[in-house]
Amino acid sequence: MVSEGAAERRTRTLRAELALKTLTTDLDPRERLRRVLEQALVFTSVTLAAVYSPSESGDELHLAESAGLPRTLYGLRDSYPLSGGSPAADAHRSGRPLWHGPEELGRWTDARRLPSQEFSLGVLPLRDDGCLVAVTENPGGFGSEDREYLGLLAEAVVCPSPAEAQDTEALPASSFSLAMDTGQVEVDDEMLELFGLSPDDFDGKVETLLSMTVPEDLPSLMSAVEPDHMSVGDRELEFRILGPSGGQKWLRLRARLLPGIEGRPARLVGTVSEASKLRTGVNDVARVQRLATALATVGTVRDVGRAVVTALRKPLQADRIALAELEGDRLVVTVLDPPEPEAWPELWRTEWRSEWPDAPVRAMPTLAAALSEGRSAIWPAGAPLEPALAEVGPGGLAVLPLPAGGRMAGACLIGWDTPHDFGPDERTLLTAAAALTGQALVRAHAFDAEHELIGMLQRSLLPRRLPRLPGAVAVARYLPTTAGLEVGGDWYDVIPLPGNHVALVIGDVQGHNASAATLMGQMRTALRAYAIEGHPPDVVVSHANRLLMDLETDLFATCCYVDVDMEEGSAWYVRAGHLPPVLRHPDGRTEILESDGGPPLGVVTQADFPMSPLRLQPGSIVALTTDGLVESVEVDIEDGLNRLASELAASDPAHLGLVADGLLTSANRSDDVALLLMRYDGLATRPLRESWTVWRVPEAVRHARRFTRRTLRTWGVSDNLDAVLLVVSELVTNALVHTDGQVRMDLTLINHRLRVAVADNSPRSPIKPTSIGWEATGGRGILLVEAMSAAWGTVPVSGGKQVWSEVLLE
Helix, strand or coil: CCCCCCCCCCCHHHHHHHHHHCCCCCCCHHHHHHHHHHHHHHHCCEEEEEEEEECCCCCEEEEEEEEECCHHHHCCCCEEECCCCCHHHHHHHHCCCEEECHHHHCCCHHHHCCCCCCCEEEEEECCCCCEEEEEECCCCCCCHHHHHHHHHHHHHCCCCCHHHHCCCCCCCCCEEEEECCCCEEEECHHHHHHCCCCCCCCCCEHHHHHCCECHHHHHHHHCCCCHHHCCCEEEEEEEEEECCCCCEEEEEEEEEEECCCCCCCCEEEEEEEEHHHCCCCCCHHHHHHHHHHHHHHCCCHHHHHHHHHHHHHHHHCCCEEEEEEEECCEEEEEEEECCCHHHCCHHHHHCCCCCCCEEEHHHCHHHHHHHHHCCCEEEECCCCCCHHHHCCCCCEEEEEEEEECCEEEEEEEEEECCCCCCCHHHHHHHHHHHHHHHHHHHHHHHHHHHHHHHHHHHHHHCCCCCCCECCEEEEEEEECCCCCCCCCCEEEEEEEECCCEEEEEEEEECCCCHHHHHHHHHHHHHHHHHHHCCCCHHHHHHHHHHHHHHCCCCCCEEEEEEEEECCCCEEEEEEEECCCCEEECCCCCEEECCCCCECCECCCCCCCCCCEEEECCCCEEEEEECHHHCCCCCCCHHHHHHHHHHHHHCCCCCCHHHHHHHHHHHCCCCCCEEEEEEEECCCCCCCEEEEEEECCCCCHHHHHHHHHHHHHHHCCCCCCHHHHHHHHHHHHHHHHHHCCCCEEEEEEEECCEEEEEEEECCCCCCCCCCCCCCCCCCCCHHHHHHHHCCEEEEEEECCEEEEEEEEECC
């Protein structure tokens, strides 16, 4: 077995010194500087290493080269004035190394602007007046070995002169120079020929070249021309362009971002060539930087694994890659490539407990030893390994322990089926990739935990299920954003109301965070409470607006509230800064219901929220949605609404769930999406209704009983008449004795079920006594109502209450 660093038991410092000696002075100065900085990623816990050199005027330090994660993650600039108070300037003036932990960095202006300062910064003066800047996310900062090795690097660094840093006169053919501030690009005729353009057709804008890129490759190419997402240094990227006939061509970009010096803007200079004309193999600098850039933007543990597979499998021509987290004594796999179980050893298949295998480390002693040693290990073809590992890479196996925060976060296994020769570039790439991946895995694990917590919060605030509706079917869908931790603001609700009314609500709270999710829950609860009280739509929304203003939050919310009368097929709706409903008629026609609306909730205290009418026919569909479904960077909101209407028109209203799923296929996953659909079918049997205003006279109860008897006789009801009259007597008596003001009685008959409802002006609900003595003269009314009713209850109505009872008629 051959293990890197173990054959001759060298210490890490001795190995580092040997690696630096291999970087001969025959290399181009800039190439040698890049390779020296790359060694920091291999032999230390550093995630970013950068060199600053003096400017021509001698009053500033300018970024000459960097390696590792993008410098913007740590607030590092392109240049620092020597008279300023930056760590780079302080180290340059004092001539002594500076080691700053999170506490010291909190006093640094640039670091205070960052979301988190959980990193340490080291600055070492160089012998030629520049400085070496290193960043680590190790909780303990820079250890003694790290400091010793960074000192060796500082001795080995030779800064390029300002003239060398900006030397672009000798660019080869197919070259370009892109101004990062304006987007103007200068190209030669050979490069235009690669893109299939003539000089007369090219307008000098980088967007013109980007528009020819295959859409799948555009994000990675954009990352090379956006200065906020990259560091000064070399970039290498393969991408495809579309030819005039629709065919695809592979091109390779090799470029270098040059910092702005002496008032000149930063520039990206380099070459573009056909990929087939360039050498094959692994460029360790470019691959590590690509992996570092990818890992800086991923969010979840699964995303980390995919980034590693993309960066390593194809360049290394590996047959399989596995990434696993270390949880106790088990290796929990998060990404397998290929994902098919039969491509992996028998042990892994037997431990396939869920979506991915969960393998015990003790069953693989060689892996356990590599994790214990904490260094990348490589075994050539035919190495004596246990079957669980030998079958992963019969032609060669690389095991990369993933260190982070003084512990092992997991491991990456890379295997080949045919004998593989491990070159020095590959060994450097694997070691550097392990350090970057370990740090990213820890960050992603914390991200996943927080994302799940916020997701659970939001899911708990949304309805667990929608209620059954009389004469209608409703379905809802919610998709949280896939962009980072941005979870929060969208909600929906379906609220059954008395009198066969239903309220449909959809809304969106500004922002995507836990505060937005919490406020969403408050607004949903408030709207539901105001709706159940029996207020019309404009009053419900107005009350919610005043509540949000009283909460004194900086957030605002939009919503659309629709009150549907299921008996009549009519509705009134109110919009508060929200998208209009989309109506699909029974014949398939769709209509975007543009109407006057009020401002968003929480903006103006005294705001008007006009109501608009809506007429429904059996078979009509009402669609309510949030802007994540119809708006994105590429699509404006009007086009999105028209597309939604078109897709709704082409759908089959008989399968409402499938309709909702189909509409979500075009959703913008960088934002939350809520969708609520209701198909109005109409009531199969329309209820019979009558109302009676109870007079406050001595014989009021007798009048109420007589009205009830006459109404039931008109409806042809004769069963259980005594039980109904007893319920009427008790409910009316309670209202007259215990309340003041108007009392109203409503009778509703549907499907042999009679509902008696008595409303008064008192918000106090009747209390059912727990026990009544023989000598008591009252208190039995509610007990009698309960005994005679199939169901009974009380609901708030317009400042008062309504006590209701339902009696089954045989």
